[in-house]
Amino acid sequence: MSVIRAKLRSRETGMTQFEKVSHFSGLHPKPAGLVLQYGTAGFRTNAKQLDHIMFRMGLLAALRSKNTKATIGVMVTASHNPEEDNGVKLVDPMGEMVTQAWEEYATLLANAEQEGLIMALQEVIEREAINMGQEASVFIGKDTRPSSESLSQAVLDGVSALGAHGHDYGLLTTPQLHFMVCCKNTEGRYGNASEDGYYKKLAQAFIQLTKHARNRTDDQKHLLVDGANGIGALALRKMEAFLQKEFQFSLFNDGSQGKLNFLCGADYVKVQQRPPQGVEMNAGERCCSFDGDADRIVYYFNDSAGRFHLLDGDKIATLISTYLKELLTQAGLDLQIAVVQTAYANGSSTRYLEDTMKVAVRCVKTGVKHLHHAAQEFDIGVYFEANGHGTVLFSKAAEERIQRLATDPNINDEKKNAACLLENTINLINQTVGDAISDMLLIEAVLAIRGLTVQQWNAIYTDLPNRQVADRRVIDTTDAERRATSPLGLQEAIDALVKKYQMSRAFVRPSGTEDVVRVYAEADSQESADALAHEVSVAVYKLAGGVGPEPEPLH
Structure with missing residues (x-):
C-alpha cells in the first residue's frame, strides 16, 4: 500500500489520490445497504439515490480513460423514464457503449460500502494493470432533468479526484455526447468534437442528399415533432439555422x-x-416523437377516418435497408447488408425483409449493445429496436469502396450518382449510437428522394396487431429471449396458448431497465393479440409465483 500511495501522491495538495478519493467520497456518501446493477441502460433509478453513483462513475471513467489512453464519456440521463428519475451511462473511445467487463467494475464500485471503496478501486487498478500516472480525459453531458445539474457535478468530482481532466459540455442529447467522444478519439476524422460540429456535419449531408429530391413543396419539407419536453427539443431548435x-x-x-x-x-x-x-395533428400529416434524451424516434399519422398509424423501429429499419439495397444495386456494389432485430420486431417486418426484399435478418437479445455488436459483423448493418432506437453501421472496408467509387472518373452517371448518395448517407448517420435527430433527417431524406408519402411508407407491409404488457416476476430465457427456460412448464403453457390464435406468437422476458417482466403477443387481430397477452400474463402469474391480484383482461 505504501508503494502505491507514493506513486499516487498529488503534487498540488500533498494528498495521495486515494486520500483525495476518500475525502470527496465523504461528500457523496453511499446509503448503507443500497444495491444497484449496471444494466443495458447503465444505472437508472430515483435521482435521490444516485449522488454516490455519479461520483463513483466519475472515478471509473477516469480509470477507463487511463486504461485506454483515450477520452471517455459520461452521460447523465434516464432517457424515457419519468422526470424524477435519473441515470448514468459510460461511453467508450469510439462512441460505443462501455465494454461488458467494465460494466462489472461499475457495479463493483457502485455497491462498495463507504469503507470499502478504496479497496474496490485498487481491485480495478490491479486487474487492469492501470498506469495511474497516465493522463486522462472525460467528456460529460446531461439532459434537462432538474437533478442533472448536481449529479453531473458529482461526476466531475469523481473525475478530478483521480487527477483526470473533465470537460463539461452541459446540456446535450445522449447521441451528441457519443458523437463528440468518437470525434475526439479519431482526431477529427469522424467530425468536429463540438455541438456546432455535430449540427454542421448532419445538416450538410442532409442538404446534399435532398438535392436529389425533385420539386419538393413546403408541405413535403414539413414535419410535426414531439420533443418529449426534453433535450432533443433544445437541440433541434439549435440545428434549425444549419438546415x-x-x-x-x-x-x-x-x-x-x-x-x-x-x-x-x-x-x-x-x-x-x-x-x-x-400535438395538433391534421389527417395525413407526418409526425414523429423523440424520447427524453433523443436517442429514440417513432413516426405516426392519423388517416382521414381518424385512425392512428404507428411507424416504429421495424418500419424505420425496413425503409432504410430498402433504400440502401437499391443504391447498392445501382452502384454495382456487392456489399452484404443485413437487418438486426430483437424478438419484439413485428413478424410482418421480418417476413417482408426476408421474403420480399431478400435481406438477411439476424435476431439477438434485447439491448442496444447486442444489436450494435451483431450489426458490426456485416458490410452494412441496420439495427433498430421496435421502440425506435437504432442506427446503421458501415464497415471501414465498405466506406472505402463507396468513397473510391464516388470519385472514380471512369464510371457511368448512374453508378456515380448512387455512390454519391451513399457517401452523403454515411455522413448523415450517427454510427456511434441510435440518434433521434440523425435518424429523423435520414428518414426525411429517404422519403424525399424516393418520393414517398408517410402513407405509402406505412403500406410497405401491414403490422400484425400486437400487445405488450409488464408484470413483476422473474423469468429465465434462451433463443434471443424468445423462449422461457424457467419456471418449468411456462414455455409449454405459452406454446399451447399460441396455438389457439391465427398468425400468433408470444414470449416473456425480464426487462433490462425496470424491475418487471415483459409479455409480448401478436396475432391476426387486435382482439386476439390482447386476449393472448392476457392469457400469457395469467400463465406467468400462476407458474412464476405471482404476488398481488391476478392480471386483469386488457381493454
Whole structure:
C-alpha cells in the first residue's frame, strides 16, 4: 500500500489520490445497504439515490480513460423514464457503449460500502494493470432533468479526484455526447468534437442528399415533432439555422410548459399506440416523437377516418435497408447488408425483409449493445429496436469502396450518382449510437428522394396487431429471449396458448431497465393479440409465483 500511495501522491495538495478519493467520497456518501446493477441502460433509478453513483462513475471513467489512453464519456440521463428519475451511462473511445467487463467494475464500485471503496478501486487498478500516472480525459453531458445539474457535478468530482481532466459540455442529447467522444478519439476524422460540429456535419449531408429530391413543396419539407419536453427539443431548435430551410418543422412539447416524458415522447406513443398530448395533428400529416434524451424516434399519422398509424423501429429499419439495397444495386456494389432485430420486431417486418426484399435478418437479445455488436459483423448493418432506437453501421472496408467509387472518373452517371448518395448517407448517420435527430433527417431524406408519402411508407407491409404488457416476476430465457427456460412448464403453457390464435406468437422476458417482466403477443387481430397477452400474463402469474391480484383482461 505504501508503494502505491507514493506513486499516487498529488503534487498540488500533498494528498495521495486515494486520500483525495476518500475525502470527496465523504461528500457523496453511499446509503448503507443500497444495491444497484449496471444494466443495458447503465444505472437508472430515483435521482435521490444516485449522488454516490455519479461520483463513483466519475472515478471509473477516469480509470477507463487511463486504461485506454483515450477520452471517455459520461452521460447523465434516464432517457424515457419519468422526470424524477435519473441515470448514468459510460461511453467508450469510439462512441460505443462501455465494454461488458467494465460494466462489472461499475457495479463493483457502485455497491462498495463507504469503507470499502478504496479497496474496490485498487481491485480495478490491479486487474487492469492501470498506469495511474497516465493522463486522462472525460467528456460529460446531461439532459434537462432538474437533478442533472448536481449529479453531473458529482461526476466531475469523481473525475478530478483521480487527477483526470473533465470537460463539461452541459446540456446535450445522449447521441451528441457519443458523437463528440468518437470525434475526439479519431482526431477529427469522424467530425468536429463540438455541438456546432455535430449540427454542421448532419445538416450538410442532409442538404446534399435532398438535392436529389425533385420539386419538393413546403408541405413535403414539413414535419410535426414531439420533443418529449426534453433535450432533443433544445437541440433541434439549435440545428434549425444549419438546415437552411431545407427542413421545416413545428415543435411540440418543447419543455417550456410540460413535464419530461409525461404523456408524450417515443416510449409513450409506442406503448400506448396513440398520439402524444399537446400535438395538433391534421389527417395525413407526418409526425414523429423523440424520447427524453433523443436517442429514440417513432413516426405516426392519423388517416382521414381518424385512425392512428404507428411507424416504429421495424418500419424505420425496413425503409432504410430498402433504400440502401437499391443504391447498392445501382452502384454495382456487392456489399452484404443485413437487418438486426430483437424478438419484439413485428413478424410482418421480418417476413417482408426476408421474403420480399431478400435481406438477411439476424435476431439477438434485447439491448442496444447486442444489436450494435451483431450489426458490426456485416458490410452494412441496420439495427433498430421496435421502440425506435437504432442506427446503421458501415464497415471501414465498405466506406472505402463507396468513397473510391464516388470519385472514380471512369464510371457511368448512374453508378456515380448512387455512390454519391451513399457517401452523403454515411455522413448523415450517427454510427456511434441510435440518434433521434440523425435518424429523423435520414428518414426525411429517404422519403424525399424516393418520393414517398408517410402513407405509402406505412403500406410497405401491414403490422400484425400486437400487445405488450409488464408484470413483476422473474423469468429465465434462451433463443434471443424468445423462449422461457424457467419456471418449468411456462414455455409449454405459452406454446399451447399460441396455438389457439391465427398468425400468433408470444414470449416473456425480464426487462433490462425496470424491475418487471415483459409479455409480448401478436396475432391476426387486435382482439386476439390482447386476449393472448392476457392469457400469457395469467400463465406467468400462476407458474412464476405471482404476488398481488391476478392480471386483469386488457381493454
